[in-house]
Amino acid sequence: MNIINKIAGKTLYGIARLISIVLDTIIALVETMVMIISSIARGFVVLIGMGGCLFLLLFAGPLGVALLLNPTVLLTIAFFIIAPILGTKFISYLKYIRYVTTEYLFDRASYLIDGKSYQFETFDEYKKKYKRMQDEKRRKRQEENRARQERKWEERFRQWNTHQNSQRSNWGYGSEQAYVNPTNEFKTKYEKSCNLLEVGYSEDQYQIKLAYRKKAKRYHPDINKSPDATEKFQQVNEAYEFLSDGNIERYKSIV
Template sequence: MNILKKTWGNILYIIAKIVSVVFDVFIGVVEFIVRIVISVGRGVLGIISMGGCLLIMILGPALLLNPLTLFGIVFLLIFPILGTKFISYLKYIKYMVTEYLFDHADNLIKGKKAEFGTFNEYGSKYRRIEEEKRRREQQQRQAEQQREWEERFRKWAEYQNAQRGSSGYGGYSSYGGNYQNTEYGNSYVNPNIEFKSKYEKSCDLLGVSYDSDKYQIKLAYRKKAKEYHPDLNKSPDATVVFQQINNAYEFLSDDNIERYKNIRGN
């Protein structure tokens, strides 16, 4: 009986390996095609920006109304979005199927208890893993943005101190609140202006007031993210808007909320 179980377990293991390889190859092919289409699309945009518009004006409506032209434009716009979603779905299916097979193969070969009993449970685990991965990436981006802003504010403070210390000498001059080091050829722009603008645009995108606290921002983000999540919202621009919402939420961190309050208070 144990021999039969181990034999069947080895068969399942081999099947799982084959399925994994087949998915990897298929996913690789789709990713390659998506990259090619994206590259072609960027090339077309580059040609248009360098004078392609004049060609379109010369050829007139005949070119624009040509079915092949319209199909090409739609394909270049839609395929990368659909292709990216399809790749994500393939990775989800691969994880769900292969983990199920590997776990049950180990159960038969080694007597190790399988983690789950159905494909859907492995699919739920995959979504949790991906969500945790996105959360870590979001935290890393927030930390990197925070370091960049800290560096900009630090340099601005140092430059202001140097400018005040120079008392108008040593090659420093000011223009409307933005200072320029003419001696060293470096220019420093007050980061408060850009920071304030970006903060308010992020608040506008989430639909919250500029004096909202982190809980109000988080609640608005969840509502907006759910509304524009590509899995729920089928509009063509859902993915772009969803990414913009995520970027806005990442920027509205606790540190940036406090920084904005300080800037407004000054």
Template structure:
């Protein structure tokens, strides 16, 4: 009986490795296809913006024929849908791969060595994945806010040095040369700088409204999503973009306009 369990455990372990390799292949294929389709549409838009009227004169007829053809229209719609939902599909496949393979690995190890391995149910791996994702996001947020805190501290130190080096008056006090004198620190300066830096991160002008910010955020977030981008620091950039958009709330937009 013990020998049969070991053999069955090895078979399950091999199946789990095979499923993991197959799903990794399809996940990477989907990610590469999303990147390729996105680059294709970006290239088309860039060509249109550079070509102007010449582009329409040369390619408008071809484009109309493609759109009028059922197969051409279906292909365009499919590519657009794939671009919109491909990232979500890849993320969902990662989730499915994790819970299935981890369950099979656990069961295989339990069958091969029931003493050192505790059997876990399928639903336990769902909860473990959800918790791991929450911990990963929380860790990224903490890392980002720590970077923000260090940046703000450096900013304050620079203002403090300027204040004390350039703001000393003839009587040892701080001279104030009007509302915006050298020795005066505007309480809104730090907020203004952080607001404008957040706008720079998501790529919008400082007078942009919430709709413009939302559109720019979605574009940037899709470009640097960890499941889609091949950039080595995509996760950090994505987290920075998310934090910047979160800071650009309706309240902060109104406060910036009132400065």
């Protein structure tokens, strides 16, 4: 019986490895295709930017109208816009399938070969673990972005203060580099972020986090299927990332 279990376990392990290799290959191919399509699309946008007036005149005339109404042209434009978006979602889905399926099969193979207990009893629990892992990755990335936002504004205010001190100590001499007071821009961004999360300007981090979770849940693309849900979700994340402890204290010191 043990020999049969070991053979079955090794067979299962081989199947899991094969699935992993196949899916890794598909993921790599799709990632390469998305990268190439995105690069071509960006290059075309840069080309339009470089010859903006020429392209504007071209598309404003009869030839431009005829080109824009051509089904082939329309399909090509739609392809370069939609393909990177769908491709990215497809890659995420393939990674999800690869992890859940192979982890499940590897666990069963280990049980048959070595008698090790399963990590989880049901397939759904592996799905939940993957989602928890992704949530943790998003949380860490979000915390890194919050710290980066805080450092960015700290540096801008530091440069401005250094410039002001330099101007006072060298009165009458012009500065080679022009600095702009970031206070108004900071206040505007702070208040817009609070408005987006629907919190008061004097709220603390706890209240901001509660409001963020409520908004993020409302606009999460997995829950909200409206066309602008992804964009709204991104805006909510960016607002929360900006409203760090350091930026909250900075706003309170300014007003």
